[in-house]
């Protein structure tokens with residue numbers, strides 16, 4: 001008999017914004033369990049409540065109703081200091097926009113959460129993670145000297161460095177080309193299979209979700225379906241069935257996003273992209289490709305635009321990790 005351990009549990013989880021006619025129910029009495037040692041994908045069209053669910057599960061936001069448990073800990077029962085410690089010690093984060101500290105090297109970024117917590121680096125673990133992620137020869141580089149894919153691999157290393165109970169990824173491949181995305185997804189898969197890591201990832205993308213053990217589908221703030229061990233094709237079919245309106249809209253989008261010039265990716269500079277292309281013979285992310293039909297929706301509905309999206313500007317130290325996650 002397989003014993004299943006629950007890494008996180010949401011019960012009747014509700015989040016509303018605004019009041020009266022302006023009230024938005026972002027999450028509507030959701031019951032949801034994250035199984036320890038599993039890779040779970042949270043899927044759904046824009047506005048379905050994916051990020052809200054993830055932020056509540058990661059104790060980054062407060063629900064309007066219901067409860068969140070991380071392991072046996074009722075998040076609502078924690079005062080500020082233990083809540084900060086829970087976020088810092090038991091949860092890892094990977095963001096779409098990488099959120100590395102621009103003034104620190106890759107190595108310094110990776111050990112930052114430990115440094116803030118005043119904890120020693122486990123050198124064997126550090127070496128293993130860096131080796132698996134292929135970052136050994138990049139550790140002295142600053143984020144501006146790394147490609148988008150490399151930056152996100154640094155963010156992956158940072159997320160796993162303190163061996164958290166759960167790693168949460170919020171569209172972690174949303175700013176990456178397909179090759180870099182596959183590298184990050186393969187790493188997350190490997191972290192589950194080899195390290196027993198629990199991973200929860202928000203994604204629009206059937207290709208990304210096909211790396212997960214389980215995909216749950218959100219619609220209008222509710223979980224409406226779930227699948228286990230689904231291929232990309234299975235997931236696309238399920239999405240057409242569950243979200244017919246969105247699927248039809250996404251299918252109507254014929255054109256991929258315009259290619260960025262100088263191979264600059266959101267989250268990196270054109271200078272970086274150009275110099276890396278020259279120096280490393282193409283270890284730079286190429287033009288992002290739609291990965292599955294719902295990727296078209298991602299781009300159409302406000303895809304990454306470093307000009308207008310403040311999240312994609314170079315973060316300050318304070319912005320680089322959720323402040324609450326580290327040092328309240």
Ligand SMILES: Nc1ncnc2c1ncn2[C@@H]1O[C@H](COP(=O)(O)OP(=O)(O)OP(=O)(O)O)[C@@H](O)[C@H]1O
Nearest residue numbers: 017024025026044045046047048049050051052053
């Ligand atoms: N701070 C906020 N104030 C008001 N409404 C909000 C706020 N945050 C989210 N919402 C609303 O809650 C709903 C769910 O938003 P959420 O960001 O969780 O969706 P999502 O599925 O993650 O969307 P996306 O894929 O576009 O990020 C949406 O209708 C959104 O407009």
